[in-house]
Amino acid sequence: MAQHKSTVIWQRDNAAFVDHRYSRRHAWHFDGGAVVPASSSPHVVPLPFSDPAGVDPEEAFVASLSSCHMLWFLDIAARAGWVVDGYRDEAVGLMARNAEGQLAMTCVTLRPAVQFAPGRSPTPEELQDLHHRAHASCYIANSVKTDVRCEPISETPTRPLP
Helix, strand or coil, X not given: CCCCCEEEECCCCCCCCCCCCCCCCEEEEECCCCEEEECCCCCCCCCCCCCCCCECHHHHHHHHHHHHHHHHHHXXXXXXXXXXXXXXXXXXXXXXXXXXXXXXXXXXXXXXXXXXXXXXXXXXXXXXXXXXXXXXXXXXHHHCCCCCCCCCCCCCCCCCCC
């Protein structure tokens, strides 16, 4: 089994904090060296305490589902001999109350538009099957009800965070 890691870093930067008037800007660091500016969604925490230029967790969740589906779609299409020239998905996630009454991402709609190389394209039925197989294979879609655990690490003022 593989492990996938990320590091999320936030600093208070002298804000009072207990009045909730602190920045939600932070950064996601990935093992390949990518650093992504992140923030809470301005739909959840108003400006200026959210940074609309940062990726918020809700957007990342939708993008993760879309990206995983696309990667599986491309793999399955290539194995079937279809040549894909382009792929675009304007995915949308809906935040609403779930059955337990909690706010949750209750629905994510993928809207992939696929461009195939000239000369040979799948029938609508074959295209639907490619997407069905990609969805069934997507690790992220299969993980939506995953067990999320929290194992806090105690930090002391003498040992600063990185």
